[in-house]
Amino acid sequence: MRNHYPDKPKRVYFFGTCLIDMSYPEAGMAGIRLIRREGVGVIFPQAQSCCGQPAYNSGFPEEARAVARKQLRTFPADYPIVVPSGSCAGMMKVHYPHLFEGDPEYDAACRFSDRVFELTEFLVHVLKVRLEDRGEPVTVTWHSSCHALREMGVTEDSKRLIRQLKNVTLKELERENECCGFGGTFSVKQPEISAAMVADKVADVRGTGASRLIGGDCGCLMNITGAMGKKSVPVTGQHIAEFIWERTNG
Amino acid sequence: MDNHTGFDFRGNIRDALGNSQLRKNLKFAMTALAEKRRAIFTDKARFEEMRTTVNAIRKRSLSKLPELLDRLEKKCTENGIIVHWAETTAEANDTVLSIVKQHGATAVVKGKSMVSEEMHLNRFLLGNQVEPIETDLGEFIIQLADETPSHIIVPAIHKNRGEVGKLFSEKIPGTPYTDVPEELTEIARAELRRKYYETPVGISGVNMAVAETGTLCLVENEGNGRMCTTAPDVHIAIMGLEKVVENLTDVPPILRLLTGSATGQLITTYFNMITSPRKAGEKDGPKEVHLVILDNGRSDILADPELRQTLLCIRCGTCLNHCPVYVRIGGHAYHYTYPGPIGEILTPQMEGLETAGTLTTASSLCNACSEVCPAMIPIPDLIRRLRNESYDTGGSVKGHGYKANPLEKVIWKGWELVNRHPGLNALSTKMAGVFGPVLPKAGPLKAWTRVRNRPTFAKKSLHELVKEEGVSDE
Amino acid sequence: MNNNARERIFARLRTAVAKGDFNIPDAPPLTWPSANAAERVASLKQKLEAMKAEVYVTPSGEWVEKLRAVLKGRNLNRMLFAPDTAVGQALKSGWGDANGGLPELFTFDGTVEAYREELFFKVDAAVTTAKAGIADTGALVLWPDEKEPRLSSLVPPVHIAVLSAADIYSTFTEAVEQGKWADGMPTNALLISGPSKTADIELVLVFGVHGPSDLIVMITE
Numbered sequence: 012m013r014n015h016y017p018d019k020p021k022r023v024y025f026f027g028t029c030l031i032d033m034s035y036p037e038a039g040m041a042g043i044r045l046i047r048r049e050g051v052g053v054i055f056p057q058a059q060s061c062c063g064q065p066a067y068n069s070g071f072p073e074e075a076r077a078v079a080r081k082q083l084r085t086f087p088a089d090y091p092i093v094v095p096s097g098s099c100a101g102m103m104k105v106h107y108p109h110l111f112e113g114d115p116e117y118d119a120a121c122r123f124s125d126r127v128f129e130l131t132e133f134l135v136h137v138l139k140v141r142l143e144d145r146g147e148p149v150t151v152t153w154h155s156s157c158h159a160l161r162e163m164g165v166t167e168d169s170k171r172l173i174r175q176l177k178n179v180t181l182k183e184l185e186r187e188n189e190c191c192g193f194g195g196t197f198s199v200k201q202p203e204i205s206a207a208m209v210a211d212k213v214a215d216v217r218g219t220g221a222s223r224l225i226g227g228d229c230g231c232l233m234n235i236t237g238a239m240g241k242k243s244v245p246v247t248g249q250h251i252a253e254f255i256w257e258r259t260n261g
Numbered sequence: 262m263d264n265h266t267g268f269d270f271r272g273n274i275r276d277a278l279g280n281s282q283l284r285k286n287l288k289f290a291m292t293a294l295a296e297k298r299r300a301i302f303t304d305k306a307r308f309e310e311m312r313t314t315v316n317a318i319r320k321r322s323l324s325k326l327p328e329l330l331d332r333l334e335k336k337c338t339e340n341g342i343i344v345h346w347a348e349t350t351a352e353a354n355d356t357v358l359s360i361v362k363q364h365g366a367t368a369v370v371k372g373k374s375m376v377s378e379e380m381h382l383n384r385f386l387l388g389n390q391v392e393p394i395e396t397d398l399g400e401f402i403i404q405l406a407d408e409t410p411s412h413i414i415v416p417a418i419h420k421n422r423g424e425v426g427k428l429f430s431e432k433i434p435g436t437p438y439t440d441v442p443e444e445l446t447e448i449a450r451a452e453l454r455r456k457y458y459e460t461p462v463g464i465s466g467v468n469m470a471v472a473e474t475g476t477l478c479l480v481e482n483e484g485n486g487r488m489c490t491t492a493p494d495v496h497i498a499i500m501g502l503e504k505v506v507e508n509l510t511d512v513p514p515i516l517r518l519l520t521g522s523a524t525g526q527l528i529t530t531y532f533n534m535i536t537s538p539r540k541a542g543e544k545d546g547p548k549e550v551h552l553v554i555l556d557n558g559r560s561d562i563l564a565d566p567e568l569r570q571t572l573l574c575i576r577c578g579t580c581l582n583h584c585p586v587y588v589r590i591g592g593h594a595y596h597y598t599y600p601g602p603i604g605e606i607l608t609p610q611m612e613g614l615e616t617a618g619t620l621t622t623a624s625s626l627c628n629a630c631s632e633v634c635p636a637m638i639p640i641p642d643l644i645r646r647l648r649n650e651s652y653d654t655g656g657s658v659k660g661h662g663y664k665a666n667p668l669e670k671v672i673w674k675g676w677e678l679v680n681r682h683p684g685l686n687a688l689s690t691k692m693a694g695v696f697g698p699v700l701p702k703a704g705p706l707k708a709w710t711r712v713r714n715r716p717t718f719a720k721k722s723l724h725e726l727v728k729e730e731g732v733s734d735e
Numbered sequence: 736m737n738n739n740a741r742e743r744i745f746a747r748l749r750t751a752v753a754k755g756d757f758n759i760p761d762a763p764p765l766t767w768p769s770a771n772a773a774e775r776v777a778s779l780k781q782k783l784e785a786m787k788a789e790v791y792v793t794p795s796g797e798w799v800e801k802l803r804a805v806l807k808g809r810n811l812n813r814m815l816f817a818p819d820t821a822v823g824q825a826l827k828s829g830w831g832d833a834n835g836g837l838p839e840l841f842t843f844d845g846t847v848e849a850y851r852e853e854l855f856f857k858v859d860a861a862v863t864t865a866k867a868g869i870a871d872t873g874a875l876v877l878w879p880d881e882k883e884p885r886l887s888s889l890v891p892p893v894h895i896a897v898l899s900a901a902d903i904y905s906t907f908t909e910a911v912e913q914g915k916w917a918d919g920m921p922t923n924a925l926l927i928s929g930p931s932k933t934a935d936i937e938l939v940l941v942f943g944v945h946g947p948s949d950l951i952v953m954i955t956e
Contacts, residue, residue: 025732027723027727029680032690034718040726043730053733054733057727060683070652194627195625197622197624201274202708203278204590238712289937290937327749346741402935422936422939482934491886502748512911513911528872530931530932531931533925556740563747564747
């Protein structure tokens with residue numbers, strides 16, 4: 012979505028996201044390995060936590076700002092910050108400047124935002140990766156998070172990476188642009204609507220005939236695979252970083 | 262979760278989700294409308310250019326609102342249009358009624374007007390022995406059904422042809438059942454023709470009013486709007502005060518995006534620009550034209566630099582068509598006149614958060630609405646702001662702080678603490694990993710697991726894995 | 736009381752506006768590709784036809800004859816026209832007898848109060864002038880006045896509009912600017928892009944709801 016991308020850097024920061032930290036650490040590790048494989052050093056500040064989005068979206072900007080401020084200070088050097096989530100990246104890239112309006116650290120927030128990249132966007136445009144597929148033939152479908160799609164504008168980058176894998180057939184969802192119903196606290200504040208949305212998404216996934224659902228955001232993945240598991244739908248979900256790493260490192 | 266509501270939102274949602282016919286009707290129609298819109302705005306860069314222009318026009322209008330309304334009033338008065346001001350919907354209703362009574366009318370023909378819905382004008386007129394006759398086909402249908410519009414542009418879209426056919430055969434004497442849209446339309450045409458002919462007062466809304474010339478603009482396809490504003494002796498136009506624009510040249514870009522966004526049309530069948538009542542020597546047209554300008558909270562909304570963007574809205578309804586929540590629950594679930602994303606930000610500001618704040622929960626913040634909004638209203642940002650106002654006892658929106666529920670605040674304070682302190686963060690992640698599988702199935706987790714498996718927590722966090730792999734910390 | 740309402744509203748609006756911060760984006764006026772005369776005619780015709788209007792392009796001296804041919808056999812009995820307009824005069828002098836299944840020309844005297852019933856229930860068609868055309872969206876501009884009443888283009892089931900090709904603008908903006916509309920708007924200006932229609936039942940398009948079911952456009956060159 013950016014007009015201009017920097018040259019390949021020597022080092023990057025990796026922001027793991029709280030959901031990956033807690034539930035999908037292998038996706039985070041895969042992201043780090045994909046970057047390192049291209050000869051780029053990865054720094055993972057141990058003091059990092061959450062981007063602040065849960066509180067921000069729930070109507071608690073003050074609490075969100077306190078946590079965001081912590082991140083600003085945890086990634087001080089002028090390295091790109093790579094994020095394996097369109098949603099967290101969107102929070103940091105699009106919303107931090109708004110969140111810090113009128114704050115002494117507004118300029119720092121803007122500089123931070125400028126350095127944020129979603130992982131697949133970074134792999135495609137900055138590292139210009141060429142993927143060599145070593146996996147068995149498989150048919151997958153792709154779910155884009157709303158923020159990867161509409162805040163970061165990186166959905167095409169993610170799909171481009173999948174299409175580089177020669178043994179992978181990508182079957183697109185009929186309503187790819189539609190929200191899966193996760194929406195963070197939305198899924199617990201409006202559980203019935205969220206359930207209706209994810210049920211439709213699961214039906215769409217089944218309709219593709221794919222055996223695997225690839226996504227770039229673990230919130231959506233947790234939601235959709237959770238709903239598929241409950242109904243014993245024989246489709247597994249996986250983060251795109253892990254999927255690519257598995258297939259290209261065999 | 263949210264007990265402070267003026268209506269049973271959760272109940273409405275359950276009813277709507279349980280109505281499979283409604284869901285089918287909505288999905289079909291909203292998909293078709295979104296598709297029509299997509300077909301007309303094929304050039305994304307051009308669309309962005311056009312909506313930046315419309316955003317600029319609307320913002321410029323709002324920035325000069327008192328000046329433009331004053332000019333509009335002067336121009337209209339010069340042209341012979343009588344201008345009335347109403348602070349509240351009750352005042353607007355009284356004004357309309359007094360004009361109707363002055364002319365001894367017992368019925369009025371009405372064109373589609375969301376402001377009149379906001380005023381509950383029909384109910385008010387009926388209570389005062391005046392019969393309101395809705396003439397837009399969709400409005401005609403829902404009036405027969407004794408319902409309110411479920412959509413800003415296509416008010417009866419929640420009904421399919423069979424339901425309309427059944428309604429007509431039951432409510433219009435001597436009408437056999439048919440579900441052919443052409444025949445149903447013909448039935449409505451025949452019913453209404455005589456009404457235009459014999460009813461002395463017509464009521465319409467206003468899509469835009471032009472301060473420069475004192476011109477009232479109306480957008481429509483059916484011709485009923487023209488009928489209501491041309492055939493009767495008296496025309497009463499009602500508008501929200503934000504609908505004024507500065508110049509005639511502001512009109513074409515707005516019109517283009519309004520019709521394109523609403524129905525995927527380059528232009529509607531009729532674009533009606535009314536500047537005066539019948540002049541001496543003219544053979545037809547109303548002899549009297551009234552313009553009722555309604556505030557109903559709009560001037561308060563204008564005071565907040567962020568929330569005033571709500572008033573940029575041109576009522577195209579495209580945010581409804583693209584909203585994954587609206588598409589599933591339909592307009593009636595939202596209880597108030599304006600449903601969908603625009604309703605989620607407009608209604609709580611008009612009615613007060615304590616009564617309608619719960620509407621702000623009906624969004625996953627997926628941004629589909631702001632992506633298509635022709636006026637570039639950042640609807641998700643405004644939803645976040647209103648959610649914040651719901652907790653904020655120092656807020657500025659009517660009813661702010663109504664949810665200053667200590668428990669929720671404590672939870673988020675705790676969340677903040679954990680996420681600001683690496684030690685605590687590591688500990689909590691560890692605890693989740695250890696205790697995750699045995700978490701009690703209560704509270705939020707219960708809602709989650711009704712349709713999903715419980716989330717799993719990793720034994721080792723990413724923080725731990727990167728350490729083991731020797732990834733540098735700084 | 737009403738006056739007080741006005742004052743209170745304006746007081747609130749002035750306070751609100753004084754806060755500033757409107758963040759008006761820098762948006763240069765939209766430019767549209769300008770079309771030449773032939774393209775304008777072609778675009779208008781194509782867009783109007785897409786909206787189910789019938790469009791005939793004829794030399795300016797021949798439109799009446801063409802209209803006679805178009806209306807032949809349509810079972811129209813009475814056709815309203817405006818005798819004092821240029822279009823009305825041409826029509827009157829060229830129409831001849833109402834034979835061969837063609838409608839009879841007539842006009843109303845006085846104001847609508849005298850002829851309302853006849854207009855609503857006994858007129859089959861009406862001919863009006865179109866002041867201008869808009870090529871890019873496909874629309875006619877009608878500018879009714881004391882010679883040409885507003886209801887003529889609305890109540891009869893068939894509406895015939897006569898437009899000079901020289902009066903077709905590329906865009907609505909061009910029509911407003913070059914036609915200097917701001918200098919004097921009529922009682923009721925109209926853009927018309929086809930016969931009356933609705934899609935209120937399941938989005939099925941149905942023509943001829945409250946207004947005309949047929950729009951016939953004669954573009955004269």
